[in-house]
Amino acid sequence: MDFESDDRRILERPIKQKVKSAETTLYTPQKQMFPRTSETSANKKKLLRGGLAERLNDLQNRERSAISLWRHQCVSYQKTLSGRKSGVLIVKILELHEECTIQVAMCEHLAGLQANSPSQGEVPRTGLKVLFTKETARHLKGHPQDIVHIYPPWQMLIAPSGSCPVILNTYFCQKVVAKEDSKIIHEVHCWDTALPRRSITLAQRFRFRNLTNISPESQVMYSGLTTRRTDCTHGHEEAKQCFPAQAPLRDSLLDAVESQGAAPWSGVGVRVVVQRVYCLPYRYQQGGGSAAPPDSDPPRVRGCLLVQDAYGMFSEVHSEVTILKDQQLEGKSCSLMGMKVLQKATRGRTAGLFSLIDTLWPPVMPLKAPGHGQACEKVKNHMPPPSFCYILTAHPNVGQIDIIEEDPVSKLYQPPVPRFLKEILQTNDLSTRCSFYARVIYQRPQQREIWLMVTDATLQMQDENNSGLPKTIPVCVAPSCVLSQEVLEALTEAVSHSFFFRDTVRAQGHIVCVERSVLLLQKPRLGVDSGAHSCELTGPVKLNELVSVTQVNSICSIQGTVIGVDESTAFSWPTCDMCGNERLELSPGDRDTFSCGDCSRVVTSPLLRKHLQVFLDCPSRPHCTVKVKLSQTSISSLLRFAACEDGSYEVKSVLGKEVGLLNCFVESITTHPASCIGLEEIELLSAGRASSEHCRLP
Ligand SMILES: [Zn+2]
Secondary structure, eight states: OOOSOGGGOOOSSOHHHHHHHHHHHTSOOOGGGSOOHHHHHHHHHHIIIIIHHHHHHHHHTOOHHHHHHHHHHTHHHHHHHTSOSSOOEEEEEEEEEEETTEEEEEEEEEESOOOSOSSTTOOOOOEEEEEEOHHHHHHHOOOTTOEEEEESSOEEEOOTTOOOOEEEOOOEEEEEEOTTOHHHHHHHHHHHHHOOOOOOOHHHHOOOOOOTTSOGGGOOOOGGGTTOOOSTTTTSOOOOOOOOSSSOEESOHHHHHHHHTTSOOSSOEEEEEEEEEEEEEGGGGGTSOSOOOOTTSOOOEEEEEEEEOTTSOEEEEEEOOGGGGSSTTTTOEEEEESEEEEEEEETTTOHHHHHHHHHTOSOSSOBOOSSSTGGGTOBOTTSOOOSEEEEEEEOTTTOEEEEETTOGGGGGOOOOOBOOHHHHHHOOOOSSOEEEEEEEEEEEEOSSSEEEEEEOHHHHTOOTTTSOOOSSEEEEEOTTSOOOHHHHHHHHSSEEOEEEEEEEEEETTEEEEOTTOEEEEOOOOTTSOOOTTSOOOOSOOOOOBOOTTOOTTOEEEEEEEEEEEOGGGOEEEEEOTTTOOSOOEEOTTOTTOEEETTTTEEESSOEEEEEOEEEEEOTTSTTSEEEEEOOHHHHHHHHTTTBOTTSOBOSTTTTTOEEEEEEEEEEEEEOSSSOEEEEEEOOOOEEOSOOOOOOOOO
16 A cells, blocks of 8 residues: 555546546647637537547546646637636536536636727626536535636637537636525625626735724735725725735735746735644655655655635645744744745645645634625635645745734634544544544554554453454554654654654554654643543553454454464574674684674573464464464473473474464465465563553543
């Protein structure tokens, strides 16, 4: 299983479509998609055969990477057809139906489409057919009367028959006002009918007013709005405008991005709340590419902030600034200055980021909405979560992230809510992230990841037969999860530690720490009520017995009867009785003495270490070959009565011996050609400190 790359976790699209879209990526679009009048009759037959429908489907499913290429090629089309190079199209859905797996929305065009007519305001109200892919439609959850913003690179197709224009490539959509709120519909209607359609920017298009219940000091308007008045201000009180001495702070990330384009923001600041602080491996900067540094280099990481603005929009801010390393920014409102767009992130390509965003959705307080009047300013929580966001990077020279004290946007902060492991295992929702406190009782580095066996009091208190829940659960720490120095050091100790696992991902039978997950060492807090979730174990840890549902990379306990010994792998070797060094050298001239290079001395009485694998007959797994690599302690006790005079061991005297309970790590499970389980006996980490904390269970 690979959790490093977001790109590989494509869950939403069937494989067949994926292959199709990969094919189309290689081509620039066929010109037939935009038939000129003269070509129409020649191409007509071809299109009637269903080719158009098929191409349309392919086109709609085009990967995002193809869009930029295509966009380059289609600049001329766009200029003549849409009139605006980077406009946001605003439509109101009138009617919806599905055709050829594509959702077709008959829409009223509200703004963003400019006819090449010099007489502004004379453009007649036009109908548009907007096509949404299945994926986009599922996300948008559009209904009639919804207002939808469609961000570039949308495309317009004008059919030669003279029917209404068709809008394609609507990957970046946002529902702005949902229909449920009748008051909002009224307000928007007013806004719609009275506003002439002109070529104005998004910033000018929306007039933002702050929530009414916040302090006047935080009310900031755009400077660009002062000179421009729109026609729909009747009946609405003019917004109070104030301009701070420094660059005015905006409330909308989208707006800042739209107005600044790809250039570093100059003189633009946006107020946001910092929802999360974490580190990402450096390669994520390149959008998840394979630009990983060579293994010899220390892994390079960059600090990241997941921020949200008052409109609910998210951004991930990358920075090399060391200030991001600690958690002090989390939950605070900050002003972002001197940012630059690194990339546009979508659900399809950055699933990991959006699983974190979905965890923070819906917002804990009403969001602002673009528009006029009070009713438009608070949107209840029926908005779908965003389908895209921008990844920003702080410009090395002008990038600035400052805390704004007492700003209301910080009320949007949603800290990770720790849950008991039992609750986490009982919920079926795998789409959002989960946080929990747990004790690591065993750890095992695998090739690139670390497997941690964890438990908490809720799992340990499970009734053996009752719940079907395990007593411990494996946590896979993928290489993309950046561990702090403190955590790494704690994991090297042979002592059991408790950790706070933040924003982890649930998988089948285990939990995964991926990119944007954070592990924090849970320190003993004496005399402080540490809350219900610092759930310390009171007794010795119990493991599940080896049963049919036991999974590989988990731990279990076994007992059984020895029915065989793997003689081919049984051997012993001398080790130093002082330091445990296993690489002793034979002393020259004396065949029976060894010398230890580490202690620089002759080892006269070396300790013999043994490797022994036995086959067990386990009552809990009948009809199954169970092979166990035994620990030194178990080997010694098993061989106690089997030693012969010459120092060898009699296999016969081992057979039939009872062993167990042994704690084991499950190394392999095979079902074909025969049912076979490979185990290694392990020693659980010892509880490091006496716990004075007690657990309050629900
Ligand atoms: Zn030694």
